[in-house]
Amino acid sequence: MTDERLLLKNGTIVDGTGAKAYTGDLLIRAGKIEAVSEGAISADSSVMDCSGKIVSPGFIDMHSHNDWFLPNADRPGFTTPFTEQGITTFVGGNCGFAAAGILPDSPYKTFIEDNNLFQSGTPELEWASLAEYTGLLENRGITHNLATLAGHGTARASIRGWDPSPLSGDEMNQLLGLLEQAMDEGARGVSFGFQYAPGIFSRAEEIKKIAGLVRSKDKLLTVHLKAYSAVSATYPVIPFGKAHNLIALEEAINLAKETGVRLQLSHQIFVGSRTWKTFDRAMALIDRAAAEGVDLMTDTYAYHCGASIITVLLPEWFMAKAPQSYTDKTMNFRVRLLAALSFRLLGFGFEDIQIASANHPALNRFNGMFLSDIARERGVSPFQNYMDFVRESNGTARVLMHRYTSPEIVDALMTHPLSMYMTDAWAEPEGLQNPAVYGCFPRFLQMAREKRHITLEAAVHKMTGASAARFGLKDRGTLEKGKAADITVFDRDTIRDNTTLEQTDRQPSGIDSVFINGIRVVENGKADPALRPGRVLV
Numbered sequence: 018m019t020d021e022r023l024l025l026k027n028g029t030i031v032d033g034t035g036a037k038a039y040t041g042d043l044l045i046r047a048g049k050i051e052a053v054s055e056g057a058i059s060a061d062s063s064v065m066d067c068s069g070k071i072v073s074p075g076f077i078d079m080h081s082h083n084d085w086f087l088p089n090a091d092r093p094g095f096t097t098p099f100t101e102q103g104i105t106t107f108v109g110g111n112c113g114f115a116a117a118g119i120l121p122d123s124p125y126k127t128f129i130e131d132n133n134l135f136q137s138g139t140p141e142l143e144w145a146s147l148a149e150y151t152g153l154l155e156n157r158g159i160t161h162n163l164a165t166l167a168g169h170g171t172a173r174a175s176i177r178g179w180d181p182s183p184l185s186g187d188e189m190n191q192l193l194g195l196l197e198q199a200m201d202e203g204a205r206g207v208s209f210g211f212q213y214a215p216g217i218f219s220r221a222e223e224i225k226k227i228a229g230l231v232r233s234k235d236k237l238l239t240v241h242l243k244a245y246s247a248v249s250a251t252y253p254v255i256p257f258g259k260a261h262n263l264i265a266l267e268e269a270i271n272l273a274k275e276t277g278v279r280l281q282l283s284h285q286i287f288v289g290s291r292t293w294k295t296f297d298r299a300m301a302l303i304d305r306a307a308a309e310g311v312d313l314m315t316d317t318y319a320y321h322c323g324a325s326i327i328t329v330l331l332p333e334w335f336m337a338k339a340p341q342s343y344t345d346k347t348m349n350f351r352v353r354l355l356a357a358l359s360f361r362l363l364g365f366g367f368e369d370i371q372i373a374s375a376n377h378p379a380l381n382r383f384n385g386m387f388l389s390d391i392a393r394e395r396g397v398s399p400f401q402n403y404m405d406f407v408r409e410s411n412g413t414a415r416v417l418m419h420r421y422t423s424p425e426i427v428d429a430l431m432t433h434p435l436s437m438y439m440t441d442a443w444a445e446p447e448g449l450q451n452p453a454v455y456g457c458f459p460r461f462l463q464m465a466r467e468k469r470h471i472t473l474e475a476a477v478h479k480m481t482g483a484s485a486a487r488f489g490l491k492d493r494g495t496l497e498k499g500k501a502a503d504i505t506v507f508d509r510d511t512i513r514d515n516t517t518l519e520q521t522d523r524q525p526s527g528i529d530s531v532f533i534n535g536i537r538v539v540e541n542g543k544a545d546p547a548l549r550p551g552r553v554l555v
């Protein structure tokens with residue numbers, strides 16, 4: 018770190034606390050904010066004129082999976098689109114899947130590697146503990162700052178694989194030990210992924226013990242709920258019964274009530290147009306819990322589509338028999354009926370599923386197209402077409418799911434006092450990208466400007482100061498003397514997301530400069546991928 022100084026002159030300072038913007042100067046020295054003030058700072062330093070520009074804290078992507086991609090220092094393409102949208106810090110390890118904090122010499126190591134959704138970033142686990150992972154990142158150098166969570170799913174899989182039966186007492190202690198060690202080594206808490214194996218197998222007792230452990234460490238519990246749709250494969254379908262996403266939400270809130278753990282309800286989405294109707298009831302549950310003193314928050318991305326894999330629609334009994342089930346006539350018939358029924362109940366269908374990457378040489382030409390259109394072009398039934406993609410890709414085709422939530426819900430979550438902003442996105446080596454990789458945070462700022470439903474200061478707070486406070490990132494998230502010089506300079510009038518339905522990998526407009534730990538990594542909107550000024554925040 019050099020002692021070099023840089024004065025950001027005459028910018029509009031939005032400091033990340035939510036306080037009103039003011040015109041002023043900010044002095045960077047040796048990677049930190051040396052001074053920030055209304056009016057002029059005089060310093061013997063180089064000067065960057067920020068007239069007409071917003072100077073804000075670097076954006077914090079508080080729900081990320083990039084802990085799987087940062088070790089891949091040879092592939093900066095995975096992380097530069099994030100830099101170019103103003104992001105300086107990731108909070109990784111979400112949804113139960115963390116790159117670090119697994120059993121040393123786990124017999125399931127290759128199993129985790131093979132079943133890893135983020136394989137393109139981390140094909141091989143070259144570490145076990147968070148301390149080992151941190152050491153390796155510090156050696157290689159990383160593009161961004163990274164804080165991380167311990168992943169219940171990956172830790173559990175390293176002990177028991179994908180075995181659905183309950184853990185023995187010894188295994189339970191082993192699991193608690195792994196999660197505790199990761200938190201002692203700097204993890205900000207523990208993440209659950211209740212919709213995925215092996216999180217889906219965990220029993221009430223196991224969940225409660227882990228929540229209690231997180232509480233005792235005064236850390237955060239983040240939860241990917243058991244269901245995000247009114248009807249799901251996770252709970253039995255009862256006519257006129259309660260919406261599944263609301264049952265899942267109540268379970269998570271009750272866990273926080275019973276254990277006193279601080280709770281982060283990950284990515285509030287409402288899959289299918291019929292699930293949208295449950296939004297008010299869901300937010301009422303969250304508001305009531307907050308009023309009763311439960312420490313809980315939630316988060317959203319700026320899009321109403323999200324990335325997933327093609328098998329996400331298929332029930333557990335079908336997946337348990339894969340790949341034989343892909344060609345089994347009876348099972349295909351059963352799953353076809355189930356899909357038809359749940360699509361009707363959900364207000365969702367093959368017309369909402371866009372192939373991001375078919376992962377098959379003959380089918381890749383359909384990348385970017387919607388399944389219903391592909392079926393028409395191929396002259397086969399929509400279900401047959403879907404199963405062809407499942408079978409040919411061996412279940413690995415990536416999709417973008419639309420009607421994942423509604424534009425109205427995103428607007429409402431953007432302004433809700435208990436919500437924060439994030440991307441939940443990762444870049445892929447080929448095919449259609451999740452637009453959130455390129456434009457998510459600029460899109461929030463564009464929406465705030467165009468819709469005027471939230472002030473610029475409040476929107477910036479939800480992607481900087483609020484996230485830093487939630488995850489205990491004490492020296493980031495706000496522009497204050499002594500804090501790390503993570504800074505994003507942008508134009509409030511031109512900042513915008515340039516992605517479209519067909520072209521999702523477009524750079525945003527309006528990001529001028531980005532500094533990470535005082536190093537300028539973006540200049541005139543362009544990132545220098547060779548720079549690795551990031552730190553592991555442990």
Ligand SMILES: [Zn+2]
Nearest residue numbers: 112241283284
């Ligand atoms: Zn998730």
